[in-house]
Amino acid sequence: MSPDQAARGFESEGRWDQALASWSVWEPVPPGELYCATCWRYARGRKEYHIGICLERLGEPEAAKELYWKALGILQTDEALECARRLLDLHQSTGTIIELRQKVSALMPKARETEAYQWLTGSIRESQSATFLDEAKVIEIARKEIESRESWGDKARYEARREGEEWHILILRVDHSPDGKEVFTPGGQRLVIVDGQGKVIRYLLGR
Numbered sequence: 001m002s003p004d005q006a007a008r009g010f011e012s013e014g015r016w017d018q019a020l021a022s023w024s025v026w027e028p029v030p031p032g033e034l035y036c037a038t039c040w041r042y043a044r045g046r047k048e049y050h051i052g053i054c055l056e057r058l059g060e061p062e063a064a065k066e067l068y069w070k071a072l073g074i075l076q077t078d079e080a081l082e083c084a085r086r087l088l089d090l091h092q093s094t095g096t097i098i099e100l101r102q103k104v105s106a107l108m109p110k111a112r113e114t115e116a117y118q119w120l121t122g123s124i125r126e127s128q129s130a131t132f133l134d135e136a137k138v139i140e141i142a143r144k145e146i147e148s149r150e151s152w153g154d155k156a157r158y159e160a161r162r163e164g165e166e167w168h169i170l171i172l173r174v175d176h177s178p179d180g181k182e183v184f185t186p187g188g189q190r191l192v193i194v195d196g197q198g199k200v201i202r203y204l205l206g207r
Contacts, residue, residue: 002026007050020054023047045074049083056090065090069103072116080116088123095199097127098165133167133198135160142169142192145200152188166201167194 001009007022028043052067068087075083091100101124104117111117139158147153152173159170173188189206 004047011050011053014057016054016057020051020058023051023054041074042076045071046079049075049079052083053086056086061090061094065094065096072120073111075116077115080114081119084116084120084123088120088127092127095195095197097124098196100124133194133196135167137198138167138169138194141194141198141200142171145192145203146171146190149203150190152185165196168192169194170206 003022003026007019007026010016010019010022026047028040028047031037031040048067049071052064052071055061055067056064065087068083068090072080072083072087087100091097100120104112104121104124107117112121138160142158142160143153143156146156150156150173155173155175157172157174159172161168161170169192171190171192173185175183175185177183191202191204191206192200193202193204195201
């Protein structure tokens with residue numbers, strides 16, 4: 001039994017460590033009598049795709065994403081679409097849809113004409129539309145963040161502005177003097193940066 005046949009058997013049994021080991025040692029026959037150069041390239045793409053599946057199952061999403069991306073540029077038809085779906089799912093689960101969109105946008109126009117890339121482009125657009133953020137939503141995200149970190153969340157004032165694909169929310173601690181006037185407390189300034197998926201990516205202390 002060849003290593004690739006053994007690897008598929010291990011996959012069907014959920015033995016991902018062994019499947020990974022088998023795929024890693026398997027090399028398709030070099031171009032020649034049995035394989036043309038195109039067939040050899042496709043075989044390499046399938047190897048990278050299956051290694052990516054193993055790594056995803058073994059809890060290594062970043063490595064899996066890189067292999068899916070490489071394989072996507074090689075595979076065709078149904079295999080390419082399945083690879084695109086896995087790639088999208090991983091980026092959604094890790095909150096990195098913007099990164100994926102940037103990689104797809106950076107491709108040459110002709111490369112983006114394939115069915116798999118067109119599907120991926122449309123799915124990314126739908127995903128981002130579904131999670132559209134407005135000022136009220138990002139302020140609510142920032143409010144939850146400040147209340148989880150500071151004791152004065154109930155005294156906060158929020159100012160949100162869009163910066164490219166990010167939202168920057170300035171948070172000011174506002175106290176009141178005995179006569180009721182607002183007092184901005186020294187050291188009570190924070191900046192929360194939220195990405196396009198609503199994830200807090202930075203929390204900065206201000207003056």
